[in-house]
Amino acid sequence: MGGPATLDKVHDFLHNLFSDSDLMRLPIQPLAAKFIARRRTPQIQDQYNQIGGGSPILHWTEKQGEMMEKILDQISPETAPHKHYVAFRYVDPLTADTVKQMKEDGIKRAVVFTQYPQYSCSTTGSSLNELYRCLKKSDPENDIKWSVIDRWNTHPGFVKAISQKIKAKLQEYPSAERDHVVLLFSAHSLPMSIVNRGDPYPAEVAATVDHVIRHLKVRNPHRLVWQSQVGPSAWLGPQTGDAIKKYGEMGKKNLLLVPIAFTSDHIETLFELDIEYGKEAHESGVTGYKRSESLNDDPTFVQAMADIVKGHLDAGQITSPLMALRCPACNNDKCAEQKEFFASQKL
Numbered sequence: 146m147g148g149p150a151t152l153d154k155v156h157d158f159l160h161n162l163f164s165d166s167d168l169m170r171l172p173i174q175p176l177a178a179k180f181i182a183r184r185r186t187p188q189i190q191d192q193y194n195q196i197g198g199g200s201p202i203l204h205w206t207e208k209q210g211e212m213m214e215k216i217l218d219q220i221s222p223e224t225a226p227h228k229h230y231v232a233f234r235y236v237d238p239l240t241a242d243t244v245k246q247m248k249e250d251g252i253k254r255a256v257v258f259t260q261y262p263q264y265s266c267s268t269t270g271s272s273l274n275e276l277y278r279c280l281k282k283s284d285p286e287n288d289i290k291w292s293v294i295d296r297w298n299t300h301p302g303f304v305k306a307i308s309q310k311i312k313a314k315l316q317e318y319p320s321a322e323r324d325h326v327v328l329l330f331s332a333h334s335l336p337m338s339i340v341n342r343g344d345p346y347p348a349e350v351a352a353t354v355d356h357v358i359r360h361l362k363v364r365n366p367h368r369l370v371w372q373s374q375v376g377p378s379a380w381l382g383p384q385t386g387d388a389i390k391k392y393g394e395m396g397k398k399n400l401l402l403v404p405i406a407f408t409s410d411h412i413e414t415l416f417e418l419d420i421e422y423g424k425e426a427h428e429s430g431v432t433g434y435k436r437s438e439s440l441n442d443d444p445t446f447v448q449a450m451a452d453i454v455k456g457h458l459d460a461g462q463i464t465s466p467l468m469a470l471r472c473p474a475c476n477n478d479k480c481a482e483q484k485e486f487f488a489s490q491k492l
């Protein structure tokens with residue numbers, strides 16, 4: 146997805162985001178996107194200002210890419226040298242520019258590695274649709290051969306990395322209270338219209354939570370809650386903010402928030418979880434409100450990234466078997482074309 150690295154990029158980020166009909170459908174979308182982006186910019190700039198003046202997502206993605214390619218060169222010498230490229234959906238480096246750069250660099254074989262662990266048509270699906278459109282323009286002869294890592298929500302290395310972050314944060318609670326801390330796994334929500342199309346994301350997020358809980362081998366109570374709703378339509382709940390408030394009112398003093406669908410820090414963790422909900426938690430009597438650290442450049446996580454790519458290359462797969470299956474009520478024909486394109490790659 147990407148995020149605006151500086152405040153002057155917030156408007157264009159929002160404009161590109163609200164223009165994306167794979168993410169959301171708006172009436173007279175080009176006009177509506179212009180209007181909403183302009184109206185929303187000051188509020189979102191203020192939020193980015195409070196987290197240091199921009200999204201750190203490019204910084205973390207570059208760092209993860211650099212660390213991952215070094216590990217890959219060691220564990221998969223037969224496919225070395227490895228080189229990472231970043232393709233964001235709504236800000237620089239945009240997918241179109243990255244594809245042009247790869248063509249200029251003479252790349253012949255590429256792995257699309259979504260950085261969303263769980264698949265949603267609105268996120269990974271949108272990014273793959275955009276990549277497909279860019280390839281039709283910039284690589285019509287299909288010079289670059291592609292395969293796709295479309296989801297990795299239960300990969301053991303990913304599960305281990307999240308679990309380690311939770312364990313480390315649990316240590317900060319007094320030992321007498323540690324076993325009773327409520328683990329609140331928080332993921333970005335989805336509009337119910339997308340959930341009801343049969344989008345796989347909610348079930349894949351729940352599967353990640355289940356694997357983490359089994360890996361942790363703790364008896365703490367836990368719940369999965371959903372954050373970052375935008376606009377008036379119905380979204381998948383319960384909302385993270387409401388859950389924090391209710392648990393506070395129920396006398397739960399210790400809540401440990403765990404971001405479960407993001408791999409690095411950005412506005413959803415640094416502003417929403419830390420600042421906005423942190424304040425609400427305090428007001429609701431939650432004295433032990435903490436958040437487990439994002440994965441960022443965590444060595445266990447970056448090792449997992451490299452293992453995921455190596456496993457993918459060794460298996461010789463083009464996509465996961467799940468990629469071929471469209472949502473039962475999918476109404477986006479672009480999804481079908483894109484899926485056929487990637488499935489037809491000959492390595």
Ligand SMILES: C=CC1=C(C)c2cc3[nH]c(cc4nc(cc5[nH]c(cc1n2)c(C)c5CCC(=O)O)C(CCC(=O)O)=C4C)c(C)c3C=C
Pocket residue numbers: 146147148149159162168169185189200201202261265267268333334335336339346375406407411412413
């Ligand atoms: C798993 C991750 C994400 C899903 C699923 C997702 C769905 C989704 N998002 C919007 C609307 C917005 N998202 C915005 C920011 C944003 N979203 C994600 C992740 C997911 N979104 C991230 C990581 C970010 C932050 C980027 C950064 O700071 O680096 C925004 C912009 C902020 C705002 O205006 O509140 C919007 C808008 C929809 C409609 C949607 C599902 C259809």
Ligand SMILES: [Fe+2]
Pocket residue numbers: 333373
């Ligand atoms: Fe979002």
Ligand SMILES: [Fe+2]
Pocket residue numbers: 266270342471472475476477480
């Ligand atoms: Fe779909």
